[in-house]
Amino acid sequence: MPKAFLIDTTRCTACRGCQVACKEWKNLPAVPTKQTGTHQNPPDLNPFNLKLVRFSEHMVDNKVAWYFFPDQCRHCLEAPCKQASSVEGAIIQDAATGAVIYTEKTAQEDFDVIRGACPYDIPRQNPQTKQIVKCDMCIDRVKANLLPMCVKTCAMGAMNFGERADMLKLAAERLAVVKKTAPKARLLNPDDVAVIFLVADEPKKYHEFAVAEGPGAMTRKQVLAGAFAPFRRLARAMQG
Amino acid sequence: MQDSGQPAVEAQRILDEAARYADQTPALESLFAAFGPVLAERARLRAEAPGWRGELPTVDAERFSQGVFVLADSGFQDVSPELPAAAVRLLPVMERAFPALAEELAALGRALAEGGLEPELLTRAAFSEAPVSVPGVSRDTLRFAASELVKPFIERQARDIIGLVTELPWRRGMCPVCGGAPNFSLLRKVRDESEFIQAHGGQRLMHCSVCSSQWRCKRVSCPACGNENPEELFNLRVEGRPFERADICRACKTYVLCLDTVEFVDIPDADVAALAMLPLDLLVRKEGYAPLAGHPWSPGI
Numbered sequence: 114m115p116k117a118f119l120i121d122t123t124r125c126t127a128c129r130g131c132q133v134a135c136k137e138w139k140n141l142p143a144v145p146t147k148q149t150g151t152h153q154n155p156p157d158l159n160p161f162n163l164k165l166v167r168f169s170e171h172m173v174d175n176k177v178a179w180y181f182f183p184d185q186c187r188h189c190l191e192a193p194c195k196q197a198s199s200v201e202g203a204i205i206q207d208a209a210t211g212a213v214i215y216t217e218k219t220a221q222e223d224f225d226v227i228r229g230a231c232p233y234d235i236p237r238q239n240p241q242t243k244q245i246v247k248c249d250m251c252i253d254r255v256k257a258n259l260l261p262m263c264v265k266t267c268a269m270g271a272m273n274f275g276e277r278a279d280m281l282k283l284a285a286e287r288l289a290v291v292k293k294t295a296p297k298a299r300l301l302n303p304d305d306v307a308v309i310f311l312v313a314d315e316p317k318k319y320h321e322f323a324v325a326e327g328p329g330a331m332t333r334k335q336v337l338a339g340a341f342a343p344f345r346r347l348a349r350a351m352q353g
Numbered sequence: 354m355q356d357s358g359q360p361a362v363e364a365q366r367i368l369d370e371a372a373r374y375a376d377q378t379p380a381l382e383s384l385f386a387a388f389g390p391v392l393a394e395r396a397r398l399r400a401e402a403p404g405w406r407g408e409l410p411t412v413d414a415e416r417f418s419q420g421v422f423v424l425a426d427s428g429f430q431d432v433s434p435e436l437p438a439a440a441v442r443l444l445p446v447m448e449r450a451f452p453a454l455a456e457e458l459a460a461l462g463r464a465l466a467e468g469g470l471e472p473e474l475l476t477r478a479a480f481s482e483a484p485v486s487v488p489g490v491s492r493d494t495l496r497f498a499a500s501e502l503v504k505p506f507i508e509r510q511a512r513d514i515i516g517l518v519t520e521l522p523w524r525r526g527m528c529p530v531c532g533g534a535p536n537f538s539l540l541r542k543v544r545d546e547s548e549f550i551q552a553h554g555g556q557r558l559m560h561c562s563v564c565s566s567q568w569r570c571k572r573v574s575c576p577a578c579g580n581e582n583p584e585e586l587f588n589l590r591v592e593g594r595p596f597e598r599a600d601i602c603r604a605c606k607t608y609v610l611c612l613d614t615v616e617f618v619d620i621p622d623a624d625v626a627a628l629a630m631l632p633l634d635l636l637v638r639k640e641g642y643a644p645l646a647g648h649p650w651s652p653g654i
Contacts, residue, residue, distance in 0.1 A: 124548075258619055259616050265616050269551065274618065
């Protein structure tokens with residue numbers, strides 16, 4: 114049965130427990146960082162931070178409003194990165210859970226193409242191994258019937274995980290509640306992704322790539338990615 | 354376990370869970386191979402069972418709060434008419450699962466089909482209410498088969514009844530529906546809609562050995578004697594199984610198996626999960642403690 118996340122940003126307090134738990138579970142090393150005038154740390158996703166709580170500040174009614182966005186791979190139902198892949202077995206989708214998994218073979222991919230295919234700008238490349246990396250839905254845990262680490266750790270009920278049908282139901286219920294006080298509240302691409310965000314305001318206020326706009330943007334990327342993949346495969350084959 | 358209400362879905366989920374547990378505990382593989390199909394067929398029968406017929410019993414909230422379970426006066430409705438058809442489906446599965454009992458189970462099936470055994474007597478055998486004998490069938494096998502046949506139907510009735518009392522206070526160690534003792538318990542996380550920080554622990558639920566109803570029970574307490582002295586309550590685990598434990602009371606020398614599901618994606622079937630805890634069960638018995646109620650695979654029950 115396909116799984117899904119509901120990330121309810123209205124309950125997120127940006128404690129970053131999910132971000133740290135992800136890094137701990139994956140045993141990822143520390144990375145040099147820098148103070149950029151925000152609590153968002155590190156400044157962006159990188160090969161060793163597959164989950165990142167993004168912070169953004171906006172003036173709303175003459176008050177500073179803080180927006181928190183626990184960013185991660187959306188595990189698209191029809192993943193553009195997978196369609197853009199030109200290496201057999203580099204990007205696979207687990208049939209049971211729907212998780213989109215990057216394997217060691219991603220080291221043979223054209224990183225710019227894979228990253229460019231993602232409407233949410235998620236993939237990153239390990240500079241040493243050249244492998245492309247991102248969240249794998251904690252597939253090792255989920256296959257053992259355990260919640261992904263980010264969900265297990267969340268103390269505010271912002272991170273939720275379960276059967277897709279159950280998450281869609283919970284998302285609709287939460288949206289109805291949030292809309293009472295935040296009329297602009299919406300779910301982000303709920304029909305296209307397995308990681309569904311609930312936001313209370315314009316998605317762009319949370320993060321530039323929070324949402325794949327309309328069906329147009331995503332479809333265009335998918336079409337382009339799919340259309341050029343055979344040529345890239347051919348070119349790669351000719352190069353040996 | 355999440356109940357889909359669809360026979361095929363429930364049965365398949367049990368088989369999948371049994372396969373997953375068998376992978377985790379190869380020593381128990383043959384037990385899962387035997388009991389998995391039996392539990393799955395029971396789940397099919399349960400999902401198709403008629404449930405409580407007619408008007409649901411009236412619950413006197415005051416009596417209930419004093420500890421009188423719902424079916425204290427009436428018991429379950431008679432399930433005997435359902436048993437011959439159920440036997441045609443379940444007994445062949447049991448014959449394949451337990452080859453050593455195959456001849457006896459076949460003899461029981463024939464006796465039921467040919468009128469040599471009244472279904473009412475089979476029901477009574479399940480509850481050990483009367484000595485029943487069937488030629489070629491030992492008493493233990495008869496009781497085992499009878500309780501497996503009766504169980505899906507009373508479980509289905511209990512599912513209709515438990516809803517009557519879920520909002521009423523009941524913190525006792527016995528089942529609020531039928532008064533049965535728990536043979537399993539679990540910690541289950543409940544979604545909290547408050548705006549405040551949420552605990553990572555879960556509510557403690559007891560699982561009835563008779564009708565499989567589940568009810569809340571105080572975490573630091575013994576369901577058998579009510580002892581709340583933390584000095585006398587402890588738990589045992591086996592290495593490598595961090596989510597499984599036996600909650601033990603030194604005062605009355607009893608225990609109940611407990612599965613911590615707060616980190617789980619899906620809550621497994623209680624019987625499948627309990628079967629996976631058999632090594633723990635044996636360990637605790639060796640330490641001199643007795644279960645409040647057993648399972649068909651429990652030694653000495």
